[in-house]
Amino acid sequence: MFHIQGKEFIELIPRSFGGNLAICESTSHHPGYFSSSTCTTRNEYFDILYFTCRFYQDIRVNALEDITHVSLHFQLRGHSDARISGLNQPLGMKPNVHNLLNCVAPVSDFIFPQQDHYEYICVGLKPSFFQSILEGCGEIGDELLRNAAHQKPFGLFKESMATDFHQLQVLRQLKDAPIADSLKPAFLLSKVRELTLLTLGKSSNPDAISGLNKEDITRLYAVREYLSLNFLQAHSLEKISRTFLLNEFKLKAGFRKLFNTTVFGFIHELRMNHGLELIQAGGYSIADISIKLGYESESSFRRAFKLFFGMSPAAVKKG
Structure with a gap:
């Protein structure tokens, strides 16, 4: 050391x-x-x-x-x-x-x-x-x-x-x-x-994670860390549950209880923030970014981005 x-x-x-x-x-x-x-x-x-x-x-x-x-x-x-x-x-x-x-x-x-x-x-x-x-x-x-x-x-x-x-x-x-x-x-x-x-x-809600034992909490943190690094991949609750030894109910309910969002809501947030970073960095078209984030069409990405940030990708690109 x-x-x-x-x-x-x-x-x-x-x-x-x-x-x-x-x-x-x-x-x-x-x-x-x-x-x-x-x-x-x-x-x-x-x-x-x-x-x-x-x-x-x-x-x-x-x-x-x-x-x-x-x-x-x-x-x-x-x-x-x-x-x-x-x-x-x-x-x-x-x-x-x-x-x-x-x-x-x-x-x-x-x-x-x-x-x-x-x-x-x-x-x-x-x-x-x-x-x-x-x-x-x-x-x-x-x-x-x-x-x-x-x-x-x-x-x-x-x-x-x-x-x-x-x-x-x-x-x-x-x-x-x-x-x-x-x-x-x-x-x-x-x-x-x-x-x-x-x-x-x-501090006024000390029982915010009641109902989850320490092993469950450790596994849910591991899920979140994994998703933070692999949010551009395709995911399913079944696969995540099997990988981290959690049943689907505990995965869904526990993730929401710990992190105040759903598994796919968390993935969506990460993808939107990554899209924002790519737009601000320049060098990519909106179409390219939509493909990188896994959207089937550019229009789908534009709608999702505007709903999330309250402004269009084009407006962000203009600065």
Whole structure:
């Protein structure tokens, strides 16, 4: 296992609050160890980190010192483990889970296993901004507000929770805001607030995944990870059930319960987002993209795209 000191690693993912909206992108290559790409978007209230990395071997980050902040962790792909000062339990993250942490002058150790696709979004909140959100949350926010006001470290969930469709939608809009630059500060602020409220809302529903045992949940996460990597292939519930040793009822009901969408709704979302990326990247005609996504006709793709995004592929292409 390769060890790296926190003061070196923090340069890849610096956090700060203050000033007008600023966006910064960077890449880092350490041959034989890891290659990463970072995009940060920040102002005086929030700091949004989008971090992707390929780890060529197991990496341990030692004693990473950070500023006091509230952290909304969203693991999109890959695995990691963390020990954060002030929190009693280690934080294990796997694909499509999240947590909310109140980090008070944290010193953290991280372990990143060898993996090809690590993708992570952290929305850091300035403590005073987080407290202003809690003030409008009634009973749900009262205890959290007391702990935050007294700078008490805490995690919202004992174990990281599944990220649902609504949270993923907001994360997509934070990553690629579909709005004019002049309106982006207000738009992002509203979306950060929305994401925080969606996450806080999960704390009032602790039985959201009741009826599923740990083995079922592990298998359903494996299904989602598999579909995330193979969404352009043809799938059937029968084949997925057989592959992952789940009966069809548990696959359908459990997937919806965990991820707040259906199996094919999830595949559709992935295909639409991939289509959007291809359009924005250029180099492909709408007809080519419709074929890549498995549509029988260009017109079918156009209708599906407009229903999903509220605008036509041609309008996106024009910019």
